[in-house]
Amino acid sequence: GKFGRYGGQYVPEALMPAIEELADAYERYVLGNEDGFMDEFRERLADFGGRPTPLQRADRLSERYDTEVYLKREDLLHGGAHKLNNALGQVLLAKYMGKERIIAETGAGQHGTATAMAAAHLDMPCTIYMGERDINRQRPNVFRMKLNGSEVKPVTTGRGTLKEAISETMRDWAETVEDTHYVIGSIVGPHPFPVMVRDFQAIISEEAREQAVEKTGGLPTDVVACAGGGSNTMGTFADFVDDESVALHAVEAGGSTLEVDEEAGVAPNSASLYTGEEGVLHGARTKLLQDSDGQIMESHSVSSGLDYAGVGPELAYLVDEGRVDPVAVGDDAALEGFHRLSNTEGIIPALETAHAFGYLEEHHEELGERVVVNVSGRGDKDLDAAIEETDKRDIDEAPDMSMFTEGM
């Protein structure tokens, strides 16, 4: 359960038995394919989820950067992002474990919608906790969860955002741990979540590696993925970690600046790999955005999905080992990346994903001749945010926005 000095199980005692039960189930079903769990998981990912997703040559970006750019199209997965790989795996595992109920928390709503879909598909009752303020900002996602039959419980404590929703879900789990599984949405949390979520997401790199060899005759020189909690990142890197020739770039949200306002407790970015320091959060030792007392800072990013003060412990370890290159791309460059991919390739990426394309623009000269970028999700969910944020800036590649911003 450790990645060097990172990882572990920093959870309330009441949850330890559940965590241990889960670790046992992980070993049996995921690692051991007991009862054909992994076969069923892979089959459902294919039929319900739409795997394999393509590895597509990006013709126009390849020309622009004079390098071969390939896109791993996780945006085409059911639900519109890589999130389903994990949600489906965990809900199925809960079923194999004899659990009768699913809970999850969600901030921007992406993990919640993926979990709700998986729970509907597998006929599991599901409750999603979501901060009241987030509910008001993400009504379409709330509606999607409810359409899929999940109960969405508004969390009104504190500021009504992700952190309060996490606490509320923990509370639920602490009371119902015997028949309930808590689906964590990234490679964070106590062991076995980080390894388990990585293993469910590793299909991204498993496919991408095979597709790259088949299409280009060799391994990529570089693999690029955006990083918030890090589940798409580790999923995209996993099978390349042992390929020492392949450089791995984790692109974090640089937000408005990497400078920290310690007084206000605000880091206007989410670059925990790039700027964070070791600490313990949500069950694991990892790199964090924290003040000198150890209080967690409020992080910020134009992309709500990257807006998290921690990061998966395995990524923290791989960064310390020098295997993963952590980089930060700011809000402006991410928005430019959003518009560039939309108008040159006909793919509207999630704002999370857009950070990876901001990186490509800024650093393509440092990259090798075959670059794989993970398109972790589609941008339909981000249209309102993109209109609002684009309107604040002067972006060359953006369309004329006047018809959208007038009267908004």
Next chain:
Amino acid sequence: GKFGRYGGQYVPEALMPAIEELADAYERYVLGNEDGFMDEFRERLADFGGRPTPLQRADRLSERYDTEVYLKREDLLHGGAHKLNNALGQVLLAKYMGKERIIAETGAGQHGTATAMAAAHLDMPCTIYMGERDINRQRPNVFRMKLNGSEVKPVTTGRGTLKEAISETMRDWAETVEDTHYVIGSIVGPHPFPVMVRDFQAIISEEAREQAVEKTGGLPTDVVACAGGGSNTMGTFADFVDDESVALHAVEAGGSTLEVDEEAGVAPNSASLYTGEEGVLHGARTKLLQDSDGQIMESHSVSSGLDYAGVGPELAYLVDEGRVDPVAVGDDAALEGFHRLSNTEGIIPALETAHAFGYLEEHHEELGERVVVNVSGRGDKDLDAAIEETDKRDIDEAPDMSMFTEGM
């Protein structure tokens, strides 16, 4: 260019040379695979579009109806619907023909977004005409088109809806026909559009037929698809037409009633196969919703994508031949189908698609033991409409809507 008495080329003389040039290109590139056109088309559909899409067993619907229900997952195609199959084919064909510009019209915006994506992907300048009223109702789709680099031209004549946008696009084409290709979005219009669009969409049935045989050991007994203009319908039926054991069900929008208000010129449905009469519209002889003078009626459906007074001439022919079974499903049953698929299978369908599931509920006892239903598109685009329309009705399977309808 004829399907029995249907089809033909009823277009202004100025367009005839373009139509003939297109027919020639269709024969050479699509039928003859000249310059490897079809190979490139299929490859781009796979890499950019995400084909093949799965044929998924719907476990819970299969149980509910005590029959094997399989879903052809066109909702997983890039853009969220089958529309891209055709748009990509036509934009690529325009490129092979040496055209330098793409135009299209769109009502609800689905065809427009698919065309804009394909045009961005293939680096073709693109103009989309859209009625001003439709623009105001479908702002997210307008934004998507603009993000993809297309120009969206508002059409202010008349009522500012699809019919005026069609006229405006025709006007553009009539002036620019020498260097411009008009991408028609369904199996309608003059020859060669109906056969060409069918051939681009036929990949749906080509895959589904192969997948059904592979997964179930035999052909399906029934194939079900919703029908507006009919492109997903013919695409889903095409390769099964010669399999006489396979029943083909085209599910039209029954709207609020099949009764017609001749005085107001309104048919509160879009059931042109089921209730329409022969006539000439938009370049082809087909079945239409028209009054006794031959004026086209205003059609209506809860699903804007089915809301069209005509239908593809080939479907009209197959219905007359008895090969295709035309059925109508009303707004209420379609909305129920929308909620049922969402909460039992974890797939939120387009409201168009939902009609096919309304049919399944109402007629499953008449169907055989292996039913394939085409999930033509996803419902993300329809969330607002679904909230509004659900709120008007008392639907058992719908979630509690109060948090969405209050203060809207």
Next chain:
Amino acid sequence: MGNSDAIDAAFADGPAYVPYLVVGDPDYESSKAYVEALDRGGADVIELGLPFSEPIAEGSTIQEALVRSLDAGMTPDRFFAFAEDLDVDAALVCMTYYNLIYQYGGSEARSASNASGEAASTGPRPFVERAAAAGIQGLVVPDLPAEEADPLREACDEFGLDLVFIVAPTTRGDRLDRMMENVSGYVYVQARLGTTGARDDVSDQTTESLDRLREYDVPKAVGFGISTGEQAERIVAGGADGIIVGSALVDLVAEGVEEDRSTGAVADRLEALSRELKQGAERGYRSRTEAASTQ
């Protein structure tokens, strides 16, 4: 030459002025006054637009006029009554879309066939028969290319109507031959690519088209974009046997509606513009015949 002697006569002696208005725009009575004003202004043939709900070949000026007429209740039967009601010397041609022609009388035919259990015999014949009875001497159907025209052509021949085809700048070779075999009365030479609509310029495409059509022995009337006497003069001087004017006239009707002018005032403007166009055409004709006799 054609089926209709009246249309032949209109082109027999000097250039023909062929104006177009939408019947029933903005209402039945005004429209009647407007058409009669065209006649007074010198029309040789009048093209009467019967509005269809989906006019795919029109510019926005005429499209809006068609909507006004439909909103005011125009139907094929009222259109024929209008034609019968008119007091004009010019030959009358009906311009409409094929579905209205195809459906006309269909509901009666269908009721009859439902009663008799036989298939309905819809088709263009009832429309043409009724048009002939109303004094219509020709048809222009912008969405009916020669390839699909056989049934209508047969009905027109049966009832003595001309079937006018539109020749586009892009119509050449076999297609042109086929069309010229089927055309009667006159050929509508589309002056430029695009849809109907008044323009300031007259395209080079017109001259090219007229050159291409020289060998065919049928009157050539040029339309699309003509709005002044000077344009009319140039076009006729260039070889046209007639000029067709639509949008420029429909514009006057639309202006009348917008600015709430009296029917008489609009009619006067229509008559005046007609006179200018007719005179322009005649000047062009004179300069052409003079040039020919000089050579």
Next chain:
Amino acid sequence: MGNSDAIDAAFADGPAYVPYLVVGDPDYESSKAYVEALDRGGADVIELGLPFSEPIAEGSTIQEALVRSLDAGMTPDRFFAFAEDLDVDAALVCMTYYNLIYQYGGSEARSASNASGEAASTGPRPFVERAAAAGIQGLVVPDLPAEEADPLREACDEFGLDLVFIVAPTTRGDRLDRMMENVSGYVYVQARLGTTGARDDVSDQTTESLDRLREYDVPKAVGFGISTGEQAERIVAGGADGIIVGSALVDLVAEGVEEDRSTGAVADRLEALSRELKQGAERGYRSRTEAASTQ
């Protein structure tokens, strides 16, 4: 038995009343008055909550109190100053999350290591050292299971602090053994599943847990959900060596904030409830010892 004699003493003679409050809730001065009121009410040990921004093990009552304290500017250094400032007889235990313990003094350590070029030696030692200096006699760290506790345990041993672990109703077998090897001072017996929060009922799980723990020779203090003297009586009668009360007391603070009560009025209520709880516990103890001597 434990590292801290004061804590041993608190459990040595009759049942221990162990109240909890969040330090700095709603502000430093009021909080000091409240903690002193607990002492007057009979507290044997006082658990002082040091607020962490992400309190994953708390019920909403205590979570809101932590937010109030943080918003009022509470930090670890102010917390220690508070402990030094207190005038109480009870033994003091600090309850907080591991990250605050782990980070304490880290920035100084990091600056030093940056200067010396060596790796930073962050870890729990500076926090424990400072806590000891401030008179804290024990630590409860709800997100630190025994498996991860070695470094903290060592520091506690070094500075003479007890490290209290929480035993859940689900803690059994090897895990329980391991925990009981590491615990010192007292064991915090979680009365039921869930997070902190006052409840009306006392669960059967409490009795089971106490049975399970009987063989271990360490004081057992039961917490989670105790809010009345009657509950305290039943729990101590059932075998508990002490009762831990948090949410019921924090509720009084929250009510004070909501209803704008004076610090004195809130302190009086805290003292009164403490008295009731302490007396309840003593009644329970008497009935238990009487029952034992009767047998």
